[in-house]
Amino acid sequence: MTIYQPRHMLVTGGAGFIGANFIQHVLAQNAPIHLVNLDKLTYAGSLSHLEHLPHAERYHFIQGDITDAALVQHLLRHHRIDTIVHFAAESHVDRSIASPLTFVETNVVGTAVLLEAARHVWFEENALPAAQCRFHHVSTDEVFGSLGLDSPACTDTTAYQPRSPYSASKAGSDHLALAYYHTYGLPVTLSNCSNNYGPYQHDEKFIPTIIRCCLQAKRIPIYGQGNNCRDWLYVDDHCQAITAILRSGNIGQRYTIGANNEWDNNALAHYLCEQMYRLFPAASPYTTLLDHVTDRPGHDFRYAVSTEKIQTELGWSPCTSFEAGLRKTIEFYRMRYTQ
Secondary structure, three states: OOOOOOOEEEEEOOOOHHHHHHHHHHHOOOOOOEEEEEEOOOOOOOHHHHOOOOOHHHEEEEEOOOOOHHHHHHHHHHOOOOEEEEOOOOOOHHHHHHOHHHHHHHHHHHHHHHHHHHHHHHHHHOOOOHHHOEEEEEEEHHHHOOOOOOOOOEOOOOOOOOOOHHHHHHHHHHHHHHHHHHHHOOOEEEEEEOEEEOOOOOOOOHHHHHHHHHHHOOOEEEEOOOOOEEEEEEHHHHHHHHHHHHHHOOOOOEEEEOOOOEEEHHHHHHHHHHHHHHHOOOOOOHHHHEEEEOOOOOOOOEOOEOOHHHHHHHOOOOOOOHHHHHHHHHHHHHHHHHO
């Protein structure tokens, strides 16, 4: 098996939740990777996520937009980028329903700009062999659409059936990434991950919302009947999976990344409320704060992905138990919300 070693890496969206965790993960490694973080710093990104980085002398931040072709090409040239890990995306389903064109611009056009810049600089200007560069595109399990309760988990060969403007825009970006592999030979890999949780996730997401509402004694909104199912993956495990794909993944391949840890929203909300009550007792159980609200339009019932391919080919499997991951996550948000 050929091992790829990044030297000069561009991370897009590195001030966001998963991107920030990935940057910390990469810089903590012994490999002398120089890393550039390109982030627009929208509401979902914050430089506070990147304080006290290990080996900060190897890190450089640029505020900018992935749709800015001139900027992207300049960064690839000036920083001698040989590896792109592309996280930057609009990702909140409710926001995509309210403002779909923003998602098309960032997720589809932005990805196209990055791919074209990589093709132009790596192949046309520098004549780099494909073995000396990588473009990893980070996507979501939502592109596969909604599963039934007994449906098998999605794999890398499952047909796409996106059902929201967000998932449709991510599906479009996935197709573009793999098209650049098939058409131009760009060394692309792609991953579709399940729901992540952990430090630095935006307050609007499900698990941070429950923790915050418990600590602040506010109502906890649960969409519809709360029967929707998700597979929950700790963010550090996701970062390790991406690293495994970068180093050893087969070019032009898609890998599904999950934790085999499915919960319906009701069960997870009750479990998390019980854990919060055990850690931070209150006058009444936090489950009394649960409040069922009007369901999200087109709310997908269930997502699940198979980890068989990445386990078989790359030897990766999640190593953080849900209990341990939640303990770390609760402590992070306790510090955030009680200071």
